[in-house]
Amino acid sequence: MPQPTAVIITLGCRLNQADSAQIAEQLREHGFRLGEARDQADLIVINSCTVTGEAGRKTRQAARSARRRCPAALIAVVGCDPQVARQFWDREPAADLVLGNREKHRLIEHLPSALGGSIGERDTSESDAALWPRGRRAAGSPPADGRSGEAAVGHYPHRTRANLKVQEGCDFFCSYCIVPHARGEPRSHPLEAVLEEAHGLLGRGHRELVLTGVNLGLYRDRDCDLADLLTELSKIDRDFRLRLSSVEPGPIIPRLLEAIKRQPKICRFLHMPLQYGANRILRAMNRRYTVEEYGELARQAVATIPGLCLGTDIIVGFPGEDEAAFEQCLATVDELAFGNLHIFRYSPRPGTPAAGLSGAVAGGLAEERYRCLRRLASRKEGEFARGQIGEELHVLIEAPTPRKSGNGWSDNYLRVCLGTLPKGLQGQFARARIRAVGRGRQVEGTIET
Numbered sequence: 001m002p003q004p005t006a007v008i009i010t011l012g013c014r015l016n017q018a019d020s021a022q023i024a025e026q027l028r029e030h031g032f033r034l035g036e037a038r039d040q041a042d043l044i045v046i047n048s049c050t051v052t053g054e055a056g057r058k059t060r061q062a063a064r065s066a067r068r069r070c071p072a073a074l075i076a077v078v079g080c081d082p083q084v085a086r087q088f089w090d091r092e093p094a095a096d097l098v099l100g101n102r103e104k105h106r107l108i109e110h111l112p113s114a115l116g117g118s119i120g121e122r123d124t125s126e127s128d129a130a131l132w133p134r135g136r137r138a139a140g141s142p143p144a145d146g147r148s149g150e151a152a153v154g155h156y157p158h159r160t161r162a163n164l165k166v167q168e169g170c171d172f173f174c175s176y177c178i179v180p181h182a183r184g185e186p187r188s189h190p191l192e193a194v195l196e197e198a199h200g201l202l203g204r205g206h207r208e209l210v211l212t213g214v215n216l217g218l219y220r221d222r223d224c225d226l227a228d229l230l231t232e233l234s235k236i237d238r239d240f241r242l243r244l245s246s247v248e249p250g251p252i253i254p255r256l257l258e259a260i261k262r263q264p265k266i267c268r269f270l271h272m273p274l275q276y277g278a279n280r281i282l283r284a285m286n287r288r289y290t291v292e293e294y295g296e297l298a299r300q301a302v303a304t305i306p307g308l309c310l311g312t313d314i315i316v317g318f319p320g321e322d323e324a325a326f327e328q329c330l331a332t333v334d335e336l337a338f339g340n341l342h343i344f345r346y347s348p349r350p351g352t353p354a355a356g357l358s359g360a361v362a363g364g365l366a367e368e369r370y371r372c373l374r375r376l377a378s379r380k381e382g383e384f385a386r387g388q389i390g391e392e393l394h395v396l397i398e399a400p401t402p403r404k405s406g407n408g409w410s411d412n413y414l415r416v417c418l419g420t421l422p423k424g425l426q427g428q429f430a431r432a433r434i435r436a437v438g439r440g441r442q443v444e445g446t447i448e449t
């Protein structure tokens with residue numbers, strides 16, 4: 001029988017990328033060849049997103065387009081959108097197999113035997129059995145599926161960086177966010193299993209591991225929190241580095257800063273979502289801090305770790321945003337030393353409390369405010385990049401020639417252009433002296449010998 005081909009389409013966030021890498025590895029283990037050409041696939045997996053109404057629409061579009069381009073393929077729609085829009089997917093003819101987040105890691109068990117699995121029927125199960133790929137187990141106890149301490153190692157072809165998913169779920173219920181419904185309650189991957197997966201990824205040649213979770217700061221395994229986990233990971237005796245993805249502002253931040261300060265393997269990067277720079281809107285968003293509390297953590301971060309890149313997210317146009325709130329938000333953002341900003345336009349997500357709030361901001365005004373904040377964000381990013389001129393940065397080289405994203409990334413999250421390099425340097429670390437700034441977060445540098 002010819003080897004079946006699978007194509008995985010990943011929509012949405014870094015966590016979905018991590019989940020897709022796990023699915024890819026399972027498919028490979030079961031004899032699939034992973035490809036990119038949808039029209040030649042036997043199986044198309046759409047790992048969906050539902051974070052906005054638009055993301056859900058794109059998932060549906062992806063499924064229908066896959067069906068048109070490859071009518072013979074088995075199309076599996078998995079993840080967040082089926083988890084919250086089950087009734088829609090149960091009726092959608094473009095999908096042969098529909099699995100929510102709690103079942104998507106058992107995809108292989110649901111495939112027809114011709115494709116390497118055992119079950120050939122449409123399945124819309126949402127059992128709680130698979131809270132984690134290969135089973136969440138109590139620390140120190142044998143894995144639920146009987147494998148002796150084996151961790152699922154994600155498949156990231158051709159990448160110097162790999163995501164290391166350590167946490168899943170959130171119970172913060174920010175008023176605009178559907179994620180707690182899509183991803184469920186917080187739960188953490190046991191320390192031993194995280195270490196095992198880290199070893200596996202490093203053994204495959206990845207040089208940077210990005211710790212990923214829905215609400216990473218909630219990581220907890222017995223008395224081990226996220227800061228302890230970072231410290232344990234950095235003890236692995238290999239030449240690599242660790243990066244944190246987004247962490248909510250909260251009591252874990254000072255402990256993380258201490259870990260970053262102590263351990264050179266941990267990148268000087270902290271992405272701490274602010275979401276808005278005025279307290280009235282933060283309350284309406286059901287965020288758990290004030291602007292003042294956030295500011296204190298942000299100032300502590302840049303004071304504790306010289307050269308740290310502080311990143312954040314801001315949502316513009318939330319219901320009830322008036323001129324005074326927006327001005328305050330601009331002032332807050334301007335005051336803090338951000339080096340990386342993601343600005344989003346608010347869009348109501350059906351099913352969230354914020355979707356029912358009055359005081360919607362008119363589209364034109366929201367757009368104007370978005371552009372205004374975007375300009376401020378570019379200025380802040382430029383200031384941070386200029387502040388690095390003359391510094392020697394730790395760069396992970398990703399390509400021999402500078403592409404759109406330069407040759408590689410510094411530990412403090414700048415795109416670094418180093419000119420044309422010998423091919424053998426790909427995937428290597430280098431010390432680079434920064435000479436000039438380019439566009440956005442791009443800088444130019446030369447390798448120090």
Ligand code: SF4
Pocket residue numbers: 170171172173174177178179180214215248
């Ligand atoms: S912290 Fe808030 S925004 Fe983040 S996933 Fe949880 S509910 Fe959503």
